[in-house]
Amino acid sequence: MHILITGAAGMIGRKLTARLTADGVLAGREISTLSLADIAAPPAVAGFPGRATSLEVDLSQPGAAARAIAGRPEVVLHLAAVVSGEAEADFDKGYRVNLDGTRALFEAIRAAGDGYRPRVVFTSSMAAYGAPFPDVIGDEFVTTPLTSYGTQKVIAELMLADYSRRGIMDGVALRLPNICIRPGAPNKAASGFFSSILREPLAGREAVLPVGEDVRSWHASPRAAVDFLVHAAAIDLAPLGWRRALMMPGLSATVGEQIAALRRAAGDAAVKLIRRVPDPAIMSMVAGWPGRFDPRRALALGFRAESTFDEIIRAHVEDELAAG
């Protein structure tokens, strides 16, 4: 089996590459070729016994998507995207990469013309939704994004469903929860504090909390996100009909509940490293974010996430800190 990952150099892309390398198989078939694409060529895969190729590709450029699928990968894991903050700051770049780049990929698949019909797994986001929300958001709730990023994700979901219905590909879009605990240095994403208030104290460093403890979000670990992608690449999608966008399972938790889990894992000393610095701009942004879903369709298809923040912290400690 030949698998293509776009956005392979990103955080999830790297973990996904490592997971597929370790597994060696997908849906019971040996992975013979792994094509890793990103805006800058991803580093070579360590320890992959098959054929691994690395592609420097901007899908929004003419001919780039055709090159990316030239080897006719049976599975395309399309992760490449401009992130939320950048898509809001740079209107043109967000639409160019997130909409035009994705459309170019789908069009290249359509243009293949040799019966090529790959499984396409697309990472969407809970940014597909926009307030006001009911207490619990069901699978039939309207998608009215409040960011350009969310808008571009929903547009890509719609194209994916239509291209699938027309028999061009067999696609599924996964709306990812907030990914927590994100490894690496604190970034400027407005949602960054959800991760940093755990990650930094766990490493003995200070973190800043810009919102109140009652703020609620919907979380899954990077490990769970990789599980979602691998599962989506392997399962039969026919039960979905043509509703090909799925909100992923996650854990609804308040910041206060996150902090309580940190206390259980690392004690009061760790919790004391959280500095409370209210930021009205961030507080008003998070008020428009969803906090609780009832993702029955994804659960019925076998997608699973953590059910406690203790598990999420344990995954982080095992995957990121155990080596250190």
Place this chain on the structure above:
Amino acid sequence: MHILITGAAGMIGRKLTARLTADGVLAGREISTLSLADIAAPPAVAGFPGRATSLEVDLSQPGAAARAIAGRPEVVLHLAAVVSGEAEADFDKGYRVNLDGTRALFEAIRAAGDGYRPRVVFTSSMAAYGAPFPDVIGDEFVTTPLTSYGTQKVIAELMLADYSRRGIMDGVALRLPNICIRPGAPNKAASGFFSSILREPLAGREAVLPVGEDVRSWHASPRAAVDFLVHAAAIDLAPLGWRRALMMPGLSATVGEQIAALRRAAGDAAVKLIRRVPDPAIMSMVAGWPGRFDPRRALALGFRAESTFDEIIRAHVEDELAAG
């Protein structure tokens, strides 16, 4: 006030032009200029005292959208589209006109760069929705179209909301019901029978009914559709927040209820002109169409449609048959 209508040569476009010409004002302001655009230049407006221009324009062609808005119309009524059947039959044309053409229009507005921020009223469709449905579809029900046309309409809705949120324009998308009674000759649209089973017998001609009497749809007259557009051009949209797509009011009726209204209006002789010729292909398509909405947001903003099929038939007789 300067008003631009795209798709002005279409059925709704012509009725809208006639209505604005008769009114002479919109939102209390005199209509000084009426720009009519379509793929072939629309005919000159009869009886309009102001400045009327006619534009031959394919918005998806380079520079075309910039020409269309060169006069900086304060109101843009964007009706131009490839219809459902054609968008399904010609994949490229549907995406080019319905997605790229609409995006080009929005981008031309963004590129104006002189503080230009028009009211944009976009005609979407209940094809935004796809089965399975609840008995009554509320304003928060998910949009999962089952046609390329519906997909393109929802994508345009999403861009309209994002461009509005970003301050580029002040847009609203109206999801039109089935427009009934459509004047003119029977066409090949799968939904055509909803109109032809009334229009043809009212004119003493035979009509073909390809589905059962229990088939339900959501209807509004061409007159109501024009009312929706004029109302949307004039009202304050702030109460909508950034959820800028509105399902329009209509009348939920079965084919049997339509026929009963025909009998009341024109007697048994008219009803006898309906030939029942079941068509399994059309029957399976209509099974995926919505039949009943609860369009509270639109009603709260003052949008109104007919409440009985007798009214719909009366509107048709007055608007189409009275002169004859």
